[in-house]
Amino acid sequence: MIWFIVNRASGNGKGHKVWKYVERLLIEKNIKYQVAFTERPRHAIEIAKSISKQNGTNVVIAIGGDGTVHEVANGLVGSEIPLGSIPAGSGNDFARGLQVPKQSNKALEKALYGKKRKIDIVSINDEVFINAAGMGFDGQVAKVTNQAKYKKWLNHLGLGKFCYVVSFFKVLFLYRATEVSIVIDDKEQTFSDVWLIAVANIPFYGGGMMICPNAKCDDGVFDVCIVHGISRWKLVKLLPRVFRGTHIFNRAITTLTGKQLTIMSTSPMITHGDGEIVGETPIQLTIKKEGLYIV
Numbered sequence: 001m002i003w004f005i006v007n008r009a010s011g012n013g014k015g016h017k018v019w020k021y022v023e024r025l026l027i028e029k030n031i032k033y034q035v036a037f038t039e040r041p042r043h044a045i046e047i048a049k050s051i052s053k054q055n056g057t058n059v060v061i062a063i064g065g066d067g068t069v070h071e072v073a074n075g076l077v078g079s080e081i082p083l084g085s086i087p088a089g090s091g092n093d094f095a096r097g098l099q100v101p102k103q104s105n106k107a108l109e110k111a112l113y114g115k116k117r118k119i120d121i122v123s124i125n126d127e128v129f130i131n132a133a134g135m136g137f138d139g140q141v142a143k144v145t146n147q148a149k150y151k152k153w154l155n156h157l158g159l160g161k162f163c164y165v166v167s168f169f170k171v172l173f174l175y176r177a178t179e180v181s182i183v184i185d186d187k188e189q190t191f192s193d194v195w196l197i198a199v200a201n202i203p204f205y206g207g208g209m210m211i212c213p214n215a216k217c218d219d220g221v222f223d224v225c226i227v228h229g230i231s232r233w234k235l236v237k238l239l240p241r242v243f244r245g246t247h248i249f250n251r252a253i254t255t256l257t258g259k260q261l262t263i264m265s266t267s268p269m270i271t272h273g274d275g276e277i278v279g280e281t282p283i284q285l286t287i288k289k290e291g292l293y294i295v
């Protein structure tokens, strides 16, 4: 059976439109399917979990943005059912990082007939993330974005991916950098004046920012980007370079790779996983090699 989990609210209603289009294609092609619509945050986790316990499911296709893909992945972890996706959100970084076509008909093709493969995932508290997590400035930006009214308007204008840039400037003037101590694969390091730490499984987050340009979702490690010892003004100047991934050559950036990471900080750093708030420091992240099937 082919299952769809649809977040009609994603991308400010884009999820609904994409589903209507996909539904028409499925009927035209005479493809049998089942569909469940999410009714609230975290509902997709419950739905995917319950589907994963049924026999005869070939694929679960998420229609929504990164939040929906994150939830479906959390529901499917531990099963052999692959996750497919048809992007309908504001950021769609998962689709960008895994070459899922933007056009719904092509994304549907890939989800139905593409090759099943395993990717790494990263566990953080009791959740897993597939794109990236971020602590500090990043976590605050994710929190502000999720609550933002301008998200709706920017989505409406087809500029949804700029939500994070608007939030960046909102958080910039109030945020205070902190002292951080990390243990990565048993090696301890300290950093002062830390703005953010991003841990990435794919290069993109925040609507196309290439935060860890070398991240690969099947290499058994996550990539870490630490931004520290930089003034607010220089941070603003660095932002455009993040879209090209060339920020990593700046001396305010430290990049690392690892399988296990513990982060402690003088003041708590809000933490997001795939754009959803998952806690605050102290926090531990562990790679689960080949932990999820995708298609």
Ligand SMILES: Nc1ncnc2c1ncn2[C@@H]1O[C@H](COP(=O)(O)OP(=O)(O)OP(=O)(O)O)[C@@H](O)[C@H]1O
Pocket (backbone or CB within 6 Å): 007, 008, 009, 010, 011, 012, 038, 039, 040, 041, 042, 043, 064, 065, 066, 067, 068, 069, 071, 088, 089, 090, 091, 092, 093, 275, 276
């Ligand atoms: N019926 C619903 N009503 C309101 N929110 C919902 C509903 N179903 C799911 N959600 C929540 O909507 C949130 C946003 O969804 P999603 O991330 O897929 O879209 P987006 O924010 O537009 O896209 P992106 O994450 O790519 O920027 C998710 O955190 C999800 O839990």
